Amino acid sequence: MKMALTIAGSDSGGGAGIQADLKTFQELEVFGMSALTAVTAQNTLGVHGVYPMTAEVVIEQMKAIGEDMGTDAVKTGMLFNAEIIEAVSVNLTKYHWDNVVVDPVMIAKGGASLLQMEAISAMQKFLLPLAKVVTPNIPEAEVLTGMSIRTAEDKREAAKKLHALGVQNIVLKGGHDENPSESIDLLFDGKEFYTFTSKRIPTKNTHGTGCTFSAAITAELAKGADVYQAVIKAKDFIQAAIEDGIAIGQGHGPTNHGAYRKRIMEMVQS
Ligand SMILES: Nc1ncnc2c1ncn2[C@@H]1O[C@H](COP(=O)(O)OP(=O)(O)OP(=O)(O)O)[C@@H](O)[C@H]1O
Numbered sequence: 206m207k208m209a210l211t212i213a214g215s216d217s218g219g220g221a222g223i224q225a226d227l228k229t230f231q232e233l234e235v236f237g238m239s240a241l242t243a244v245t246a247q248n249t250l251g252v253h254g255v256y257p258m259t260a261e262v263v264i265e266q267m268k269a270i271g272e273d274m275g276t277d278a279v280k281t282g283m284l285f286n287a288e289i290i291e292a293v294s295v296n297l298t299k300y301h302w303d304n305v306v307v308d309p310v311m312i313a314k315g316g317a318s319l320l321q322m323e324a325i326s327a328m329q330k331f332l333l334p335l336a337k338v339v340t341p342n343i344p345e346a347e348v349l350t351g352m353s354i355r356t357a358e359d360k361r362e363a364a365k366k367l368h369a370l371g372v373q374n375i376v377l378k379g380g381h382d383e384n385p386s387e388s389i390d391l392l393f394d395g396k397e398f399y400t401f402t403s404k405r406i407p408t409k410n411t412h413g414t415g416c417t418f419s420a421a422i423t424a425e426l427a428k429g430a431d432v433y434q435a436v437i438k439a440k441d442f443i444q445a446a447i448e449d450g451i452a453i454g455q456g457h458g459p460t461n462h463g464a465y466r467k468r469i470m471e472m473v474q475s
């Protein structure tokens with residue numbers, strides 16, 4: 206069985222973070238492992254507390270996996286500070302983990318900071334050059350590139366800037382776009398641009414979309430897909446998960462990680 210490791214924060218509400226990643230890995234039939242970077246007290250209304258691990262705790266978890274089990278792919282999510290980013294980067298290199306998806310998580314839906322701003326340069330300098338894929342949303346890409354992104358041309362320019370930082374493939378997500386009918390993600394592999402378009406679903410139950418999408422890419426890479434195929438599958442996975450989003454809590458409910466597999470089963474049975 207193929208294996209995937211998520212290095213990310215815990216979301217007590219279960220819709221984002223390490224919980225979303227492990228659910229996604231399970232649904233896509235890869236064996237999921239985790240290295241926890243922070244505990245958050247969180248629900249559909251927002252983040253009520255952030256309690257980071259020390260870098261040492263993160264290193265110990267990576268070591269435990271690296272020295273025994275290994276992994277076929279790795280994703281990073283909430284990393285919170287520069288010490289954790291540096292520790293993660295050093296250990297990705299140490300264990301020769303090169304199937305790396307970086308989701309540069311910065312701010313939760315409710316506005317809480319999940320990454321200290323002074324850690325941005327560590328992300329640019331140490332982590333991004335190790336990434337096979339980086340999956341920023343538009344505000345994250347603006348922070349990482351220092352440019353404002355409004356037009357399709359801006360998106361291509363931002364993707365090129367991220368490529369120049371050493372990332373092999375950039376998936377610039379369109380969830381935060383103002384397009385009312387479609388959600389368009391842009392992939393740049395250093396040579397070509399590819400767009401992935403889906404119908405925009407009018408819903409408030411989108412908590413954890415970014416985590417789930419990047420975890421699906423990671424699972425597919427672990428199983429041997431190339432980046433293009435992995436993004437196609439992840440887009441189908443997130444589309445089903447948002448369409449069947451779960452209306453629990455009073456704020457942004459989670460997506461439904463089981464929706465994609467349920468649909469496949471229904472198709473097979475019919
Ligand atoms: N309302 C929607 N309808 C269809 N697809 C969506 C919608 N919102 C987001 N997506 C898709 O979900 C994926 C995640 O995109 P998004 O830009 O929301 O990431 P994110 O902002 O990092 O997520 P998060 O809100 O978890 O931080 C992308 O593939 C995007 O196109």
Ligand SMILES: Cc1ncc(COP(=O)(O)O)c(N)n1
Pocket residue numbers: 213214215216221222223245247282283310312313314315319411412413414415416
């Ligand atoms: C631990 C953790 N990691 C990532 C997110 C981002 O997800 P969202 O923007 O949907 O809140 C989150 N809320 N919590």
